[in-house]
Amino acid sequence: MWAWRSQRLNLELVPILAEAGHGHVLYAPLGVHFPATGEGVQPDLLFISNERRGIVAPDELKGAPDLVVEILSPTTASRDTGVKHMLYERHGVAEYWTVDPDLRAVEVWRFTADPRHERFVDFLPVRLGDETVGEIDLSTVLAED
Numbered sequence: 001m002w003a004w005r006s007q008r009l010n011l012e013l014v015p016i017l018a019e020a021g022h023g024h025v026l027y028a029p030l031g032v033h034f035p036a037t038g039e040g041v042q043p044d045l046l047f048i049s050n051e052r053r054g055i056v057a058p059d060e061l062k063g064a065p066d067l068v069v070e071i072l073s074p075t076t077a078s079r080d081t082g083v084k085h086m087l088y089e090r091h092g093v094a095e096y097w098t099v100d101p102d103l104r105a106v107e108v109w110r111f112t113a114d115p116r117h118e119r120f121v122d123f124l125p126v127r128l129g130d131e132t133v134g135e136i137d138l139s140t141v142l143a144e145d
Contacts, residue, residue, distance in 0.1 A: 008141045009069065009099065010045055016126045016134030023049040023066070024056075031060040032068075034091045041084055045069035049128065064092040066128075071099045085109070095127070104142040 013025045025047050033040040040060070047067035048056065055063035068088050070080040080098055088096045089111045096109045106124050110116045124136040 009071070009136070012136045012141055013045065013047065013126065016136075017047050017128075020133065021050075022128055022133065023047055023051075023053070032065060033057075033060050033062050034064070034087070035062055036091070039087060039091075041087060043068045043084075044071045064088070064094075066093070067095045067097070068093050069097045069099060071101065073101075094129075097124075099142070101142055104138060106138060 010025060010027050017023060018025045025045065027045045028042050030046070031040050031042050032046065043065070046061075046065040046069065048061065049066045052063070052066055055061050055065070070076070070084060072080055077100075085096065085098075089109070092111070094110065094112055096111065098107045099105075100107070103121075105119055105121045108116075108118045108120065108124075110118075112129075120138065122138060124138055125132045126134040126136060
């Protein structure tokens with residue numbers, strides 16, 4: 001079920017972010033390497049804006065994406081909401097989403113000059129900085145079918 005929901009979320013993000021010309025939506029398997037500490041992870045989905053395209057290397061990303069999305073599962077939830085959350089915040093990821101398919105909710109953390117945490121269950125705004133560029137209907141993306 002994880003892969004199905006991940007693909008549906010990806011299908012929603014691509015037109016809002018990539019096809020609109022804001023950057024690139026990518027999904028696992030793709031490594032993200034943080035050169036400052038040598039740490040690396042493999043997020044479920046991520047977005048790189050055109051302005052940050054310089055972090056793209058031939059086989060991985062070298063630096064913080066603009067948006068990282070992790071889809072929680074029983075085997076990954078603890079790591080995604082703990083170690084990875086702290087890693088993304090520490091290395092400058094602007095926005096981090098954790099998608100909980102069981103609760104049909106998305107937690108959003110914005111690690112910007114004005115940090116925020118929000119929880120969405122109906123419609124998820126997709127933002128670039130402070131500008132909302134679209135929204136995702138979570139009832140469709142997180143449906144059980």
